[in-house]
Amino acid sequence: MKGVTHFIMGITALTFIGSLMRGAVIEDSLIVVLGGIFGLMPDTLDFKFLVYMEKHDVVIDPDPHDMRPKEIAGKLAEAIDKTGTLKPGKMVKVQLHTLKLGPDLWQSYSVFFNKRRNEVIVNVGPHVTMSRVPSPGTEPPPDKALGVAKYAPKLIDTYGKPSEIGGFSGPSFGFLKKKDGSVEVVFIPFHRRSGHSLTLGAIFALIGYLLTGKPIIAVAIFIPWTFHIILDTLGHMGNNLFWPITKQRTSGLYLTSANNPFWNPFIVYSSMALILWNMNRFNTDVSSLYMAFEPGTSVWLYLFLVVVIPWLILGTIYFLYTSRVKEEKPTEVLAPMAGAAARMATELEEPRYEDISERPKPSLIWRILGIAVPAIILIVFAMYGGGW
């Protein structure tokens, strides 16, 4: 989920706690903000610290003025082959660098693992801006655009799409040897490991308690942290829940994706609706001047009117739109997308479908639990949080 979704979800959880909200109204207490800070903290740790702690076994840093896609594909295939010879549980990490050409111009290239043919495919694209807008006429000639290399082990790639390398920082891949002899592709292997574990959340909560002597601070740290982990679990990439006891990242529940344009706004909107509900609930304790509706109003009726109805309408429109409009033509490019990037998108249509069918499908019970657990936490908070 997006950072703002985690941030507001953390705040929402804390607005159910009566003492924090009354403190905010009467004493201008800022403890509620801790919910946002620790709701976002796992990503903060990953992308501000742990990303730099990663040690890479292979670094791929092509010359942007002399792109050799076959060489890049060869290095990746070599890393996969090397992983195949290692003991189960061992990982080879590869860093792919971005290639800067100017203040806002980058040489793009993409990497795809074609499991049907046991091939790494590297495509050199046009020059692009940071927002991936291609420059016209910068695509390489066809003979210099494509590089393919074979690898031996059976590969598991749950991502199933080409990885585009454009602006900012390049991605890293981890190739993990599995017990059955296959090799799993782990996208950005530093992410969602120790920084996304419940144990680290508990450690932070303990530190918060020891520093302040207030149990509520520990709650204000641990609950938003937990919500972050739960929300992330709903996506494709899971977490390493009990690091350092557990070593690997689990698979996600595949219920949504991190950048989903429907679920992110839905969660933000619902969170805001709940925050307003809690404001009304606890403002009443201070002054009726700050009360917008009767405190006895059923929360279920409120949620039905304020959240369910508008989002049912929006959801129907979104569903109809996405089911009818398959692929929208690129509309904002400086020139129509051409060359390697467009070719890659077209040619890989078939393998993409194949990969999607190979994705792990968590059992229904896990999927239901993924939604039920945060709902239960919120219901418990709504029932008892007022007295805390």
Add this chain to the structure above:
Amino acid sequence: MDSLIYFLYAFVGILMGSALSILPGLHIYSIAAIGVFFIVSFPSVDPLGLSMVFTGMLVAYAIVNAITATFMGAPDDSLRYMIFPNQKYLMAGRGYEASIIGGMGALGAMMILLLIAPIASYIFPIFRKLTTPHMPWILIGCVVYLLQTEWPKDWGSRAKTRFGRLKDGWASLSAGWLVFFLSMMMGFVLLNMPVTSIDKAMQGMIMPAFSGFVAVPWVLTNAAARFKVPKQNIKNTFYVSKKDMIRGTTTGFLGGMFSAHEPMISAGVGGLLAGHATVTGGDVQFMVSGSAARFTYYVGAFFLLWVPFLHLIRKGLANITVTVFSPRSESEFWLLVAVVAVSAVIAFLFLIVISRFISKIIPRYSYRKVSLGVLAVIIILVLYFSGWQGLIILTIASGIGLTQIMFRTRWANIMVGFFFPIMLSMAGLSAPIVKMLGIY
């Protein structure tokens, strides 16, 4: 028939606002200062008519000001450097298109404003009642979010060691926080130790500070870059999809309305929060949502003053207006809604005409000379409004703005940093800092 005269008042405002919008570096707060001038100079003017002049000015500013951002490289808030799409479009010969796309975003926001007008008197009082006692943590929460989501930009660090990579990544990150800190210190000084008299605070301190934060660094960088603006393509077909328009407009409206409703939150900050929440992406969506946010921020804040049973005073022009006129009746509210709608359409037409004209002439001039000319205009305006003290403020603020550009940090850090002292004051936390700095 009587109400038609108010549309004429608004038209005068549109003409003034459009003319002012083309002057680079002139922020809306300066327009508010001109409003003060109006009140003093023409005491016999019908107060409601004067409010309609302000409305026309504000709507025109919110729409036509896209021209300075696109063609003259002198933006106001909500715009950012390097990946700012309007300038990319200008360099691709599509400045006219960028300008009109922005205008379409503003028109879209106007339409949403019209749609919510019938329910405005029901929903906004609810938000106001509920959020008023929680304002300190809401505002500080926004600032914390902005600072926490300032991600490292290492540009693919090639450093061999972990510490080397960490250092590369944290260079931009710490620069972003430094910019926030410096801007905050400037805010503490200016807001607690005014260098000009209080009645001239808007034009005397805020205008040079904002011009220094944004416009001066921008024109200095453009002047140093010595690039030539290519021939501009003026055509009536644009690469804009319905999806981009709808997503950009709704996102911009949400962000703009949030910033209009909450004190000290700028359109840029509101737009950024809404953009993250709705997963906005791409240059077109960015341009559309930026313009929609700016329109909603300025016009929406003024709109809130007129909403029956709300009369919320937010942002510069609402503060100026209440000194001469306090809207009370529902008929006045609907008059404002009608004037906003008509003014927006006229201002959009002005935007088309002026953008076409500038698109034709701008490639003939040296962009460096244009930038230096813009710089000269800013300095003259600052000297006129603020005197030499303003020039000092402008210089210091420009230093902070240049730091932001050099390290490509988020521009919103400057804005929220500048107003952070007020947020701390609302939370009762500013006194010790002010005392420590010795500026009380």
